[in-house]
Each structure stands twice: as structure tokens, then as C-alpha cells.
Amino acid sequence: MPDRLRFAYMNARLLDPASGRDEIGHVLIEDGMIVDVGPDIFPDGTPGHMEVIDLDGLCLAPGLVDMHARIGEPGAEHKESFESAAAAARAGGITTLCTMPNTDPVIDNVALVEYVHRRANEGSDVHIRPFAAATQRLEGKQLTEFGLLQAAGAVAFTDGDRAIADATVMRRVLSYATAFDALIVQHAEEPSLARNGAMNEGELATRLGMKGIPTAAETIMVDRDIRLVEMTGARYHAAHLTTAKALDAVRRAKADGLPVTCGTAPLYFALNENEVNGYRTFAKVSPPLRSEDDRRAVVAAIRDGTIDVISSGHAPEDPEAKRQPFEQAEFGAVGLETMLALGLQLHMSEDVPLLSVLACMTCNPARLLGLDCGILAAGHPADLVIFDPGAPWIVDSKKFRSKSKNSPFDERPLQGHAVRTVVEGRTVFVRRVER
Amino acid sequence: MQDLSRSDIQRILDLSEEFIELNRQDKKKLTDLQGRTQINLFFENSTRTRTSFELAGKRLGADTINMSVEASSTKKGETLIDTAMTLNAMHPDVLVVRHPDSGAVALLSQKVDCAVVNGGDGQHEHPTQALLDALTIVRRLKRLEGLTIAIAGDVMHSRVARSNIYLLNTMGARVRVIAPPTLLPSGIERLGVEAFTDMRQGLRDVDVVMMLRLQRERMQGSFLPSVREYYHFYGLDHEKLSYAKPDALIMHPGPMNRGVEIDTDVADDIHRSVIREQVEMGVAVRMAVLRLLVAGRRNRVVGNA
Numbered sequence: 001m002p003d004r005l006r007f008a009y010m011n012a013r014l015l016d017p018a019s020g021r022d023e024i025g026h027v028l029i030e031d032g033m034i035v036d037v038g039p040d041i042f043p044d045g046t047p048g049h050m051e052v053i054d055l056d057g058l059c060l061a062p063g064l065v066d067m068h069a070r071i072g073e074p075g076a077e078h079k080e081s082f083e084s085a086a087a088a089a090r091a092g093g094i095t096t097l098c099t100m101p102n103t104d105p106v107i108d109n110v111a112l113v114e115y116v117h118r119r120a121n122e123g124s125d126v127h128i129r130p131f132a133a134a135t136q137r138l139e140g141k142q143l144t145e146f147g148l149l150q151a152a153g154a155v156a157f158t159d160g161d162r163a164i165a166d167a168t169v170m171r172r173v174l175s176y177a178t179a180f181d182a183l184i185v186q187h188a189e190e191p192s193l194a195r196n197g198a199m200n201e202g203e204l205a206t207r208l209g210m211k212g213i214p215t216a217a218e219t220i221m222v223d224r225d226i227r228l229v230e231m232t233g234a235r236y237h238a239a240h241l242t243t244a245k246a247l248d249a250v251r252r253a254k255a256d257g258l259p260v261t262c263g264t265a266p267l268y269f270a271l272n273e274n275e276v277n278g279y280r281t282f283a284k285v286s287p288p289l290r291s292e293d294d295r296r297a298v299v300a301a302i303r304d305g306t307i308d309v310i311s312s313g314h315a316p317e318d319p320e321a322k323r324q325p326f327e328q329a330e331f332g333a334v335g336l337e338t339m340l341a342l343g344l345q346l347h348m349s350e351d352v353p354l355l356s357v358l359a360c361m362t363c364n365p366a367r368l369l370g371l372d373c374g375i376l377a378a379g380h381p382a383d384l385v386i387f388d389p390g391a392p393w394i395v396d397s398k399k400f401r402s403k404s405k406n407s408p409f410d411e412r413p414l415q416g417h418a419v420r421t422v423v424e425g426r427t428v429f430v431r432r433v434e435r
Numbered sequence: 436m437q438d439l440s441r442s443d444i445q446r447i448l449d450l451s452e453e454f455i456e457l458n459r460q461d462k463k464k465l466t467d468l469q470g471r472t473q474i475n476l477f478f479e480n481s482t483r484t485r486t487s488f489e490l491a492g493k494r495l496g497a498d499t500i501n502m503s504v505e506a507s508s509t510k511k512g513e514t515l516i517d518t519a520m521t522l523n524a525m526h527p528d529v530l531v532v533r534h535p536d537s538g539a540v541a542l543l544s545q546k547v548d549c550a551v552v553n554g555g556d557g558q559h560e561h562p563t564q565a566l567l568d569a570l571t572i573v574r575r576l577k578r579l580e581g582l583t584i585a586i587a588g589d590v591m592h593s594r595v596a597r598s599n600i601y602l603l604n605t606m607g608a609r610v611r612v613i614a615p616p617t618l619l620p621s622g623i624e625r626l627g628v629e630a631f632t633d634m635r636q637g638l639r640d641v642d643v644v645m646m647l648r649l650q651r652e653r654m655q656g657s658f659l660p661s662v663r664e665y666y667h668f669y670g671l672d673h674e675k676l677s678y679a680k681p682d683a684l685i686m687h688p689g690p691m692n693r694g695v696e697i698d699t700d701v702a703d704d705i706h707r708s709v710i711r712e713q714v715e716m717g718v719a720v721r722m723a724v725l726r727l728l729v730a731g732r733r734n735r736v737v738g739n740a
Contacts, residue, residue, distance in 0.1 A: 203622030207437070209537035209559030209594060212621060279538035323516055325536030327557070 006030045007051040007425075012060035012386065014038075016376035017359035027060060029382040032424035036378050055386060061358050062374045063095025063383035063421060064340060067263060067365040068185075068239055068311035070160070070332070071097075072403075073119065074112075075104025079404050080316040086124040087401035088336040090429035093385035093418030094312070095126050096366070096373050097336075101133040102160030108133035108144045113152040125428040126421075127383070129155045129369065134173050134184060140164050143173060146182050155369045158185035158239065161286055161315075161331070163221055165191050170225065174234035181235065183368055186225055188238040188246065189287055193217035198327045200273040200288045208279065210327060213288050215243040222246040222262075226253045229260055237368060238262040240313055242290045244297030251306045261368060262306070263360075265313030266342035267333060267408070269298045269350070275408055281322045281329035283408040285315070302360060303352045308368065310360040312339045316404030334402045338409050344389055344416035354389075384422040391417055436562040436598040441605050444569070450723035451570050451716070458494070458718055467726050468497035471528040475501045476518070477554070478534040483689060483714065484554055484563075488531045491721035497528070497729070515539060519546040529729045532556075537594075550728040552721075558592050564688055565598035567720040569606065571713050572643055575684055580607035585637050585679075586628075587613040587669065588647030588696050591620045591658075595688045596647055600626050613637035615669060617658045634669055638678040645686045646671055649696045662695055672698040684709050 009027045014037060016022075025039035028047070042048070066089065072079035089097045099116065101107035107116060113130055120128035132154035136142045146157060157177065163186060164170045170186075177184050194213040199205050201212025222238055226249060229236045241247055241262045253260040267285055272295045275283035283289060301307045315332025322329050343361055347354045366374030373383045395412045397405040421429035457463060473492040475485050485501060492499035504518065515534070522530065529550045532540045537557030544551035555561040572579060584603055590596045590612045603610045610628045612619065623630055631637030638644060649665065659665050671685070685701060685708045693699045702708055 201621050203625040206620040206622050207597070207626065209557050209597060214621070279541060323542075325515065325534065325539035325542055325557075327536050327538075 005051065006035075007053070008047045009060060009386070010047070010052050010054045012055040012058055014376060015059055015061040015355060015358055017355045018363040018375045019377060020355060021376065022355060024057065027376070027382075027384070029425045032382055032426070034376065034378055034380050034382050037376055058419060059387050059389055060376070061385055061387070062362040062376045063385045063423065064093050064361045065096040065365040065369075065371065065374045066094045066312045066314070066336065066339065066361075067098045067309050067369065068100065068265070069097055069314035069336065070100040070102065070316070072316060073103065074115070079318050080402060082120045082124055082128060084401060084403045085314075085336065086126045086128065088334075089126045090421045091401050091418065091431070092312075092337045093340045093387060093421050094336060095383035095385065095421060095423050096129060096371060097126055098129045098131055098155060098369065100160045101131050101158065102138060102162070106133050106137050107131070108136050108138070110145065110148050110152045113149055113154050117153045125423050125426065127373070127423070129153070129371070131156045131158050131185065133157070134159050134164060135169065138162050140166055140169055143176055146177060146180050150180050150182060155371070156183040156185050156237070159187065161187050163187045163189050163191055167224060167228065171228050171231065174228050174232040174236065177234045178232060183235045183237055185237045185239050186221070188218050188221040188225065188241065189213070190217045190220045193220065197288070198284060199276050200290050202273070202291065204273055204277065208277070208326075215245060215290065215294065218243045218287060219245040219249065222249045226258065226260060229253070229258050233259065235259045235368075236261070237309070240265050240268065240287055240311075241301075241307070242268045242287045242298065243294050247297055247301040247306055251301070254306065261308040263309030263311055264298050264302070264307050265311055265335060266339055267313055267335070269295060269302065269346055270342050271295070271408060276326070279326040280408070281324060281326055282333060282406050282410070284326060284329050284331055285313070285333050286331035299346065299350045299352065302346065303356065305356070307360060308364045310339070310343060310357070311365070312336050316402055317406045318404055322406050332406065334400065334404050334407050336402060337400050338395060338407065338414065340385070340387060340418055341393070341414040341416045342409070345414060348415065382422060382425040385418050386420040386422070387416060387418045389416040391415065393417055436560050436565050436601040439562075439602070439605065444566070444602060444606060447566055447720065447723050447727065448570050448573060450727065451566070451719040454719040454722045455716070458715070463494050464496060465494060466496045467730050468492065468495040468528075471497040471729055472526070473497045473499040473529045473531065473725070474522060474527045475499060475531045475554070476504065476522065476533075477502065478504050478532075478539070479555070481533055481555070483717075484533065487714070487717040488552075488554060488721050490718050491725055494718070495722055495726055497725070515543060516546055519543045523547040523549070529725060552724060552728065555594055558594050558597070560598045561594040562598050563717070563721055563724060564595050565602040566724070567713055567716040568599055568645065568686060568688075569602055570716040570720055571686065571709050572684065574712070574716070575709060576642060579603065582642040583609045583611065583640065584643040584645065585611040585613055585641045586645045586647065587634060587637065587671065589618045589649050589653060590614045590623065590647065591618045592650065592653070593647045597626075599645060600628055611637050611641065613669070615659060615665070618653070634675050635678045638675060641679045641683055643684045643686060644671060644676070644679055646697050648688065648690065649692060651692070666695055670694070670696055670698060671701050673701060676701060683707065686710060686713060689714070
């Protein structure tokens with residue numbers, strides 16, 4: 001594919017959540033940048049002398065920005081490497097992938113951020129952006145060098161799947177972050193309430209004889225953090241919210257004008273706790289799958305804009321980590337290759353406007369992270385996903401590009417997938433039509 | 436236990452009755468399971484359950500062997516599936532498995548070709564205990580339907596409580612649970628029981644009192660302040676027992692902590708305590724389960740959700 005050339009995608013359904021655009025039209029690309037977008041960009045109706053690709057009504061949107069993916073590198077390359085993650089991302093229509101710092105070693109210093117940057121982007125054709133640890137070794141005690149890490153390329157700070165539990169430490173994390181306008185991303189779960197828990201607390205956990213994690217573990221942490229944001233003014237993002245009450249707390253904080261945002265993952269709007277019945281460890285995720293009422297509250301919060309971000313929550317695990325008694329098994333599910341289709345399902349089955357769903361996977365995370373992608377408009381990079389929203393397919397985890405296959409959606413029929421993924425004007429993925 | 440129907444349960448109990456008489460004779464050996472191999476695979480210590488299963492197998496004529504595996508030494512349960520595969524290659528006819536993790540027995544059963552009996556998994560289920568409890572009650576009171584039965588003690592951590600709740604509900608009894616609030620699991624009422632935190636109220640007019648063993652380690656982790664306080668409010672003594680029906684049965688799955696959850700006088704009350712009978716019924720029930728499973732169909736787990 002040309003990348004130093006002018007070329008155009010014609011006759012696409014243009015979807016730009018940032019501007020609200022949803023119309024048939026064309027995109028003109030030059031040197032990897034979007035030059036023009038719209039139905040009338042060619043005065044005489046034809047683009048003249050350049051390569052054109054007629055999309056015949058397929059959807060064209062900004063490439064997805066996945067704000068939360070755990071990759072095995074460094075330390076667990078057998079579960080996922082940058083190469084395998086990038087391949088999975090491309091197939092999932094994701095053009096920017098943010099990686100978590102809870103690796104081995106932990107991404108908590110400048111050298112490691114630079115390493116990720118270099119390793120991730122050598123030979124990889126999706127943008128990989130590292131999050132850095134908020135505290136050293138993720139111990140929740142000593143702050144990391146936010147300023148230097150940010151300069152080295154860290155786009156946000158988080159302790160990954162651990163909450164920053166100590167209130168004083170969290171206060172200082174938030175306070176210090178304001179000096180660099182850094183975004184702090186919290187795994188919102190009070191660890192002392194969640195300890196030894198393997199699933200949502202309630203009737204099902206009692207029947208299965210397992211210790212549960214109460215919804216209050218999430219609510220308490222979000223409530224506390226909102227108070228600390230009030231004190232500090234820092235930009236705070238709760239990574240994956242799963243409960244009606246925590247979402248209400250965020251809704252109120254936003255109404256109060258606080259710089260609080262939150263995200264969720266397809267797991268939490270597509271599934272409920274019943275998935276773990278029969279001790280299905282592929283549905284063991286952190287935070288845990290919740291009740292049907294909470295699942296509906298997540299959908300409602302996406303619809304009303306309380307939830308800003310849908311991320312894959314990608315957490316690859318090998319069979320050895322999952323083929324265990326439930327309480328011994330690792331938490332986590334892969335998500336890169338199912339995120340788009342599950343988002344589309346939210347539109348089709350739950351009646352959430354398509355642009356609202358896409359905003360959560362494109363311009364919203366890009367804005368939070370200060371990235372110039374996620375927007376389908378002139379002057380932005382030509383990171384694009386072209387998808388067929390109606391194409392039916394059945395999830396077959398064996399065919400995942402991901403090294404790990406731990407998906408609770410295996411064998412599930414879904415609709416819609418990326419047919420072409422474009423990064424800086426270059427086609428990095430084309431789906432072969434399977435007949 | 437959760438999946439067994441009323442007729443399944445009745446069938447097991449009826450067959451167990453036949454074995455009780457046999458077990459009281461001098462000649463106790465049958466040939467139903469002759470040539471069959473039974474492996475008792477215990478990842479958790481248990482003398483009485485293992486012995487009971489061993490005797491049951493031997494009396495049916497099976498060759499039984501015991502394997503104890505320290506679950507803590509198997510690194511994060513990694514060897515559970517390996518162990519299953521290894522044993523499977525030896526072609527046993529039935530595995531009796533106890534494991535400290537809920538659901539572990541069901542997981543293991545997916546990896547082997549033979550029948551698997553759940554000898555207790557984590558805090559999930561202990562089906563043969565519930566069956567032997569039911570048999571004990573039926574022998575004494577002639578029925579289960581319509582009885583009011585209180586299960587008292589550490590309900591939260593008890594697989595015995597869960598299996599009993601399912602069985603007794605299926606058989607038409609009314610089930611109460613009695614425990615301090617910190618030992619009542621969330622959503623327990625949804626299992627079809629009435630929950631009490633006051634023991635006297637909970638015992639009022641019940642036909643049967645099932646006491647549960649209190650693990651001493653519950654004193655750590657702030658479930659309870661002290662043994663003394665627990666005994667004072669939740670230990671079964673004659674005074675609290677006076678709230679139950681005059682002829683109410685007293686049961687305990689053993690081993691008992693005398694002076695913690697049960698007073699010695701009550702435990703040894705020859706008119707009302709059926710604790711030793713429970714042990715006797717255990718062998719009969721396990722014989723029935725083994726015969727139904729092994730002489731009949733294969734590849735089934737008894738009582739896994």
C-alpha cells in the first residue's frame with residue numbers, strides 16, 4: 001500500500017464520534033495523514049488521478065484506541081509478546097494499544113519505559129503506548145518519577161491490577177500528578193475487602209462455596225478517591241467499573257465538575273456473574289463479573305456518557321494458569337480481538353447509539369491520554385478501522401492471533417468485525433473473506 | 436447434591452437401609468464390586484471419611500487403595516490435573532476425592548474416565564455427609580418431609596451445611612440456619628433457608644439440631660472474638676436445647692470440639708444424640724453410592740453442582 005502517496009477511500013459510511021459525523025463520503029489521505037473528509041471533497045465528484053479504494057458503504061471510523069491491555073512483555077512473553085499483541089490488535093481494529101506496567105520487571109523507571117517504546121514499536125505497526133507504574137514496584141508506597149517517565153513516553157500512571165490502597169499515598173500520587181497534568185488510573189477495588197475473593201459476592205458465590213468480592217469493595221474505593229480528587233484537583237480515571245453504585249458516584253462527581261472519568265470493558269456489559277457457574281475459570285476476571293442489575297447499570301452508564309472509555313481489559317493467561325480449581329486460577333481474559341464486535345453488540349442489542357460506543361473506544365481515550373489519534377478529521381493521523389457491522393462470525397479462540405486463548409466469549413456468535421485496519425495510511429490488516 | 440432429585444435421593448437411602456443390616460452381621464463381605472478398583476484420593480486430611488469410604492468399598496468386594504496428597508505441597512494445585520491423568524492411566528473404576536478447593540473434584544472428574552465421588556470439596560459440597568445425615572434422621576423419625584431442621588454454627592465455611600440444605604429442601608423439610616452474622620454467607624436465604632442469629636429463636640420447636648464444627652482458625656481473621664463468647668451464645672447446651680422439641684435429635688458431622696460448639700453432656704445424651712449412629716450410617720450410605728455408581732453407570736460425579 002502507498003504511504004507516501006495521495007489516495008482515497010470512497011463511498012464509506014464515515015463515523016467520527018468526536019464531531020458526530022455519520023454520513024456516506026470519502027477520506028483523502030496523504031503521507032499518512034488525513035487531508036480531507038466528507039461527502040463533497042472532490043469538486044467534480046471524482047478524485048482525479050490517484051489510487052482509490054471503493055468501500056461500498058462499509059463503516060470507516062478512527063482506529064480504536066485501547067486504553068488498557070496487559071501484555072506479557074517483559075517477563076511473560078509466553079503469554080503475550082508485543083508482536084502477538086500487535087497482530088491481535090490489528091485484527092481487532094485497534095491502532096493504538098496502551099500497555100500496563102504490571103510486568104516483570106515492573107515498568108517503573110525511565111529505562112524500562114524506553115525499552116517498551118523501542119521494543120514495542122520496532123517492527124510493530126500499531127502504536128504501542130506504555131502506562132508507567134504510579135508507585136515503585138507497584139508497592140503502593142513510593143511515587144515513581146512522573147515527570148521523567150512522562151518525558152520518556154509514559155502516557156498515564158497506574159499500579160495495574162493493584163489498587164493504590166493507602167489513602168495518604170494516593171493523595172500524594174494525585175497531588176504530585178497535577179504538576180505534570182498526568183492522568184492517574186486506579187484499579188478501583190479496596191484490597192482488604194476483596195482479599196481471597198474469586199468472584200462476585202452473593203448467592204452464587206455462596207452456592208459455589210467461594211469467597212466473594214462485595215460490590216462495596218469498588219464503591220468504597222471510588223468514593224474515597226473522589227474525595228481525594230476534590231482535595232488535589234488531579235485527573236483521575238477509574239479503570240474498569242462494574243457496579244451501579246460506583247457509577248453513580250462517578251456520575252455525581254462529574255456533575256460537580258471534578259476531573260473524574262471512568263472506563264469499563266466488554267466483559268462487564270456483555271456478561272454477568274452467571275458465567276462462572278460450573279467453575280468456569282475463563283470467566284474469572286478482576287474486577288469480577290457482577291450481577292445482571294450491575295451489568296445493566298454499566299450499559300446505562302455508557303449510554304448516558306458516565307463511562308468515558310471501553311477498553312479491552314486484555315489479560316492473557318496460558319492454560320496452566322487457568323486449568324486449576326477456580327480459586328487457584330489466575331484472573332484475566334483476552335479481549336483484543338473481540339472488543340469491536342462486543343461494542344457493536346452494545347449498539348445493536350442494547351440500543352446504545354453507535355457513535356457513543358465508538359467514542360468510548362476512540363476519541364475519549366485519546367483525549368484523556370493526550371494523543372492526537374481517535375479523530376476522523378483533516379490534520380489527524382490516518383489511523384483507521386474499516387468494518388462491516390453486520391458480518392456474522394463465531395468466536396474461535398484457537399484462531400486468535402493472541403498467544404493466549406483465554407476468552408469467555410469462545411464459540412459465541414457475534415456480529416461485525418474489522419475488514420481493514422490502517423495505521424498512518426498504511427494498511428496493516430485485511431480480513432480475508434472466509435467462505 | 437444440588438442436582439440430585441428426590442427420587443435419586445430416595446433410591447440411595449433405600450439401598451443404604453439394606454446395607455445397615457449387612458454391616459451388623461459377622462459376615463460383611465459382598466461381591467458386587469469384585470475386581471473393581473477404588474482409589475481414595477485425599478488432598479486434605481480426614482480420618483473418618485476416608486476410613487468410611489474404604490470400609491464401604493471393601494465390604495462391596497472392591498480393591499481399595501488410599502492416596503494422600505498434601506495439597507499445600509502441590510504448587511498451586513498444578514498437579515491436580517496431572518494426578519488425575521496419571522491415575523486415569525491405571526484404570527481405576529472409581530475415585531473418591533476430597534480437596535480443599537471448591538470445584539476441584541468437578542474439575543478432576545472432567546479429566547478421568549471413571550466414576551468420581553465427591554468426598555468433600557472446599558466449602559462447596561459434601562454429598563455423602565448429607566445423605567448419611569438424612570438416613571440417620573429417617574431411621575429415627577421415619578420421615579424428612581415436614582420436619583423443621585436447624586443447622587447451627589459456621590455455616591459460611593461449611594460444605595456440610597450446603598449439601599444438607601440442598602438435600603433437606605429437596606426432600607421437603609424446612610431448614611433453618613443459625614450462626615453469628617460474620618459466619619452467615621451472603622445470600623444464604625436464597626438457598627431456601629430461614630437464617631437466625633439468635634440460637635434460642637432458631638431452635639424453637641425444631642425436630643433436629645445439626646451442629647457444625649467450628650474451625651479454631653476462625654478465631655483469627657476476626658470472624659469471632661473468642662471461643663468463650665461463641666460457646667456462650669452458640670454452643671449447644673441443655674438450656675438452649677430446651678427450646679427445641681422435647682425429643683429433638685442432636686447431630687454433629689464430627690470431629691466435635693466439646694466445649695466450643697457443643698456441651699459434653701448434650702453430645703453424649705444417649706436418648707437424643709445420634710452422633711455415633713451417623714458414623715454407622717456413613718458406611719451404609721457410601722456403600723449404596725459406590726454400588727449405584729460403579730455397578731451401574733460410569734463417568735458420573737455425585738453431587739457436583
